[in-house]
Amino acid sequence: MIRRAWFWWLDYVYVGWWQLRHLLGGRDASRYRSGSLAPVLLIPGVYETWQFLRPVADRLHSLGHPVHVLTELRYNLLSIPESAALAQAYLEAKDLRGVVIVAHSKGGLIGKHMMLFDDTSTRIDRMTAIATPFGGSAYARYFPIRAIRAFRPSEPTLALLSANAEANARVTSIFGVFDPHIPVGSGLEGATNVQLPVYGHFRILADARVLAAVESSMPD
Numbered sequence: 001m002i003r004r005a006w007f008w009w010l011d012y013v014y015v016g017w018w019q020l021r022h023l024l025g026g027r028d029a030s031r032y033r034s035g036s037l038a039p040v041l042l043i044p045g046v047y048e049t050w051q052f053l054r055p056v057a058d059r060l061h062s063l064g065h066p067v068h069v070l071t072e073l074r075y076n077l078l079s080i081p082e083s084a085a086l087a088q089a090y091l092e093a094k095d096l097r098g099v100v101i102v103a104h105s106k107g108g109l110i111g112k113h114m115m116l117f118d119d120t121s122t123r124i125d126r127m128t129a130i131a132t133p134f135g136g137s138a139y140a141r142y143f144p145i146r147a148i149r150a151f152r153p154s155e156p157t158l159a160l161l162s163a164n165a166e167a168n169a170r171v172t173s174i175f176g177v178f179d180p181h182i183p184v185g186s187g188l189e190g191a192t193n194v195q196l197p198v199y200g201h202f203r204i205l206a207d208a209r210v211l212a213a214v215e216s217s218m219p220d
């Protein structure tokens with residue numbers, strides 16, 4: 001119990017650090033858009049800006065992937081369908097094809113919604129989701145905040161995504177052995193599930209083992 005409380009605390013230290021970095025600047029992501037490999041679209045989690053995925057952006061861009069972010073999402077407080085429509089509009093506007101979505105937490109739900117319902121022009125090749133609550137979170141029911149209660153397993157959009165497994169084979173789900181926000185874990189039936197010996201929900205985004213798993217999930 002003490003060990004888990006420690007990892008929970010470290011998670012929120014990490015959150016505070018990246019929120020501070022966002023406020024202090026460095027928000028321009030245009031330098032990541034160069035590269036000759038498959039384009040990557042980053043989708044962060046709720047109450048996160050794309051900055052939380054900066055370690056992922058650095059890793060993939062260094063390999064030659066052009067990396068795109070959705071500044072219009074801001075702190076990602078829109079509903080999953082609204083966010084998915086916004087992200088799909090970006091792919092259409094930029095005429096991106098063979099796209100790999102790399103997402104954290106809620107971002108993985110947005111990405112799956114896109115793959116199932118929004119991507120009618122088949123621009124998305126696959127998705128790598130990190131610590132995504134595909135089955136929801138039992139803790140969500142205790143929060144009065146609408147943006148968090150949306151993760152209840154019985155919430156209509158989440159239930160719809162859970163019931164539809166058509167896109168699961170194109171998903172790689174990466175998660176740790178303990179996530180303080182997702183007690184049931186992030187395993188997804190039919191997907192490539194990668195469980196790593198890491199702890200936390202946010203802090204794992206900068207873990208070398210997670211970054212290596214993300215790299216391995218990219219197309220050849």
